[in-house]
Structure formats: structure tokens, C-alpha cells
Amino acid sequence: MIKEESNILIEEQGLRDGIQNISTIISTEKKIEYVHSLVDAGIKRIQIASFVHPKLVPQMADAELVCAGVKKEEGVVYSGLVLNERGVDRAVEAGLDHLSCSISASDLHSQKNARKTLAEARKAFIEMVKKCKDNDIVVRGGIQCAFGCRYEGKIDPEHVMNMVKQHLDAGIDELALADSTGMGNPASVEFLMGRVMEEAKGIPVVLHLHNTESKGYANAVTATRVGVRIFDTAFGGLGGCPFIKNATGNIATEDTIKMFEEMGYSTGVDIEKVAQLSWEMQATLGEPLDGKIYKLIEKKQSSRIK
């Protein structure tokens, strides 16, 4: 996937992690337009839906419709998030061939969010991966709260490394570590990701970062030092909101790309085009997003998003 070490691959998560907790429901048509526009801007990987219970995450209730409406481009990966076997079934039915299966590193978080102990979640994860493989799905195996949990605090890196080994044993094609709470810091990211990169033995490793505590971009840069080259981001820094306490925005696509390109990395993504989508989303939500770079780029009069 990564041809050279100087390339950085961005997985756009704005239309999944970015909007899943936002009360303003984005129409299916708009979501599809956003996906098309992001791909037009050069995004090569994009998470377009999650297959969770619509009552729990109303924003994702139209997952199948989004998948059906997106015109897939050659060379672009369209992925979905699944948290149980029922989700895998739905995603397969919806025609996706790249899925993120994810469980939490925090027992308390797992019990509260997924109503499963870590042991139960592990068992379910192995079944999810098996079902994916049976359906020729590329599986990204994720670990949520890998750097900290709001309920449990710091998470022991040894515990995370055990999960990494179990994930790899389960037969995943890619590994993703998520700092879901933004509690990671450059030292903990360098320590853990260094060990993860070694353990992964060439299997692609993704880092999913939030800027909740202002450390997101520092963590991203630090991760490149130990070889990480794939990052989840959300256009405009969607997912955070300056008016909601503890709102946890993803690192912004534009801000991440600008920083990395200035440092000499290539991403192939057109920031100006992405910024127009962030302006559009700001207008839809009626408040500024967390990202800074789009605000430095002039908003164009006409938008390609209806």
C-alpha cells in the first residue's frame, strides 16, 4: 500500500467517526456527495459507514443506502466499521470488501460501550475476523482506547501488546491502534507504536488519533519516527465541538496533511478541495469545526455539495 517511506496514507473517517455522535442528521445524498468529493480530492481510503444498531447510532442508520449510492473508483478503498457478527453480515451484504473490526483495550469501556467483558469481546472478535475471511474481506483489526480510557485511566502497554499479538494470531490483514480519548502523549505513542511496528512484522499499521488534549498532531509526528505511515483523520477535525465538554475530535485531514507535506511527506490529497468540504460541513452544522487549516483557506462561493 505504502510505496515509499516518504508517502503517508490518510484514511478519511469524517463520515463515520466524525459525524456519528452529531445530532444533526446528514442526509444520505449529502453523505454520498461528500464521499465522492473526498475521493475527487485524492483520498485513497475512506470509511463510509458503520454497521451498528441504528437506535444506538442514528447517524449511521443509512449505512446500506450510503454503500449502495457511492460510485466506487478504481484504486480507492471504501471501508466500514463493524463491532459484531451481525455488522459483518450487513457490510458484506452492502458490498464492502474492507472492514474494520474493533474492540476496546479497556475492560470497563468494553462493558459500558459494547456490553462485553474483554474475554467476551475477544471471542466475538475472533468470530468476526473468521466471518470476514470466509467472505474474502480485508480485515483491519482495531484496538480502541489503546493509550488511555476515561473510566480506567492509563492502559498498560503490556496489556495492549498482548491484544496486538492476539489480533495478529486471529489472522487480521491490518492492525489499527486508536487513541480514542486523546490521552496518548508523544512519549507513550513512541514507546507503544515502536513495539507494535516491531511485532507487526510488515503488516500495515494504522494509528487513529484524537486531538482532545491538543496532543494529536504531536502524537502523529512522533509515530512517524517509529515508522507509522497510515493515519486516520477526519476532514475539518470533525468529531469535536468547541461547545461540548470532552468532545473528542479526530485530528483534521487538512491540518495533518499540511504538516506532513511541509515536512517532506507526500499524501496525494488536495487540501484546498478538502477545505471546501469542511466549510460546507460548518455551514450544515452551524458552528465551526475543530480544524484550523480550512479556516485559513478561503471559502469558495459555489460548492459541489448539494
Place this chain on the structure above:
Amino acid sequence: MIKEESNILIEEQGLRDGIQNISTIISTEKKIEYVHSLVDAGIKRIQIASFVHPKLVPQMADAELVCAGVKKEEGVVYSGLVLNERGVDRAVEAGLDHLSCSISASDLHSQKNARKTLAEARKAFIEMVKKCKDNDIVVRGGIQCAFGCRYEGKIDPEHVMNMVKQHLDAGIDELALADSTGMGNPASVEFLMGRVMEEAKGIPVVLHLHNTESKGYANAVTATRVGVRIFDTAFGGLGGCPFIKNATGNIATEDTIKMFEEMGYSTGVDIEKVAQLSWEMQATLGEPLDGKIYKLIEKKQSSRIK
């Protein structure tokens, strides 16, 4: 000043850089209370005023009154910013013994902001430093826009290094590089600050960072890799505003400290106390500040700021 490499010294700039462009005038009494409260929180260095023309920066018109009202604590450095000889005279009269003399690395920025070419600014700088030394003032010599200028774009590191040498030749006691525009990136910061640290030969070096492009904290962490241990910050990330285009907030005191302390550095500053001041300033300004950490810390009912 720095006893061990694991100590980081914070120079609080919220009451100077943080508020100088804000239209809401903070009362002299409030400014003094903020200074006392910040020192109570463990801040050991604080810029409390700038001696510029009151018509150009109305917020700083009470510089002398603030200096007269602040009760100075042993072991704390109270500094002021001066941009010309008249400023030095005023600051000396006001009883300060630590001054920041600063000029721009960008010719166009210097002409627009200080109405001086670089050559004229250099000449004035040497005179300012001389006047400071004659008055037993500790001089911090600063270079604004060291990593980029909104008018000129990128600034040549060779040019900055020449200025660094000239600053050192002028007899400054400390050197400060400012990324006034937030245009620096971890690669350019590492490159330039590495050279600066070498050239400074033990003279304290300060890095002044803005988070305009989301790179502020990444730049701070990267600078520690080449030995920088003194950082300018502003409580709450004052200086930026989510509603004003191109607003350039300083990196936030709380966010910077939390990141560094998690990484194993010591700052001696109580984040909880600083956060209460950010809450107070948010109430005064009527809008959220740019920093994220204070928003994660509960606002206490009573405040020590009147």
C-alpha cells in the same frame, strides 16, 4: 535557570501576547490579579506588559500601572516587551529588570509592523540592548517570524542564523525565536533550533510558538529533542479566537504543561489553578479560548479573580 534537563521552564505570556489584540479591555486591577494568581499557580516567569504606543495597542496602555501594582515574589521573573528605546526607558522607570527586545526576521513584516527596514531594526536593536545593559537589565533578544511570515512566506534559515549571530554579538543574555505565525513545522523547527542551540553555546534559548496551523504542540515536542527547555505559552491558549480568521493563539499553558508532564518533564506549575484562570477569562471575553485542557477541568464556583 534550568537545573536539570528534565525541567521545562514556562514563560507565561497570556497577559501580553495573549490579550494585546483583544478588543475587550481587561482592567488594570484584573490584570494584576491574574499575575498574582498565575504566580500562585507556580509560574516562575511572566511577561506582564509591553511598552508600546498606547494608540497602537490600547490593551497595553496601563503597562506602568500593572508594573506598579504587581507584588513581586522572590524567585519569579517579571518581564516586559520593548520594541524601541522609548520602551526601554519606560520599562526601566516602571521597575522591571528583565526585558524582551525583539525584531522581525521578515523585512516586509518589519516595515509594515515596526516601520523599519531590517537594517534600521538591527541598528535600533543594538541601541536597545545597550540601553538595557547600561541599566543592569537582563535582556532577552527575540527574533519574530523566524519560521515564516504571512507577507514573505518561508524565511531562509541562513538569514535567521545570521540574525542569531548578530543578536549574540549585541550582548543579549537570552535568545528567543518566535514562530509568530505558526508556520513552522516539526522538520523546520528541529533543523533551525538544532543550529540555534549549537550557536547559543549555553546561553538560554526560548521558543515562542503559536498554534495557528495546529502544529504548535508538535513543534514544542520536537524542539525538546534538540535541547530547548524554555517555552512561551499563554493560559487558555489566549491570543486565538475560533471566530476570527487567521487568529493566532499562543500554545496554551495548561495543554503544553500537561503534555510535557505526561512525558516525564517537570514544570512546577499547577494546571488546575491555571485552568480556573482560563475559565475566568472565557467568562470575561464571552467566548471559549483555544486551549483544550482547561475545558476538561471542572470550573470552580468561586474564583480568586475579582
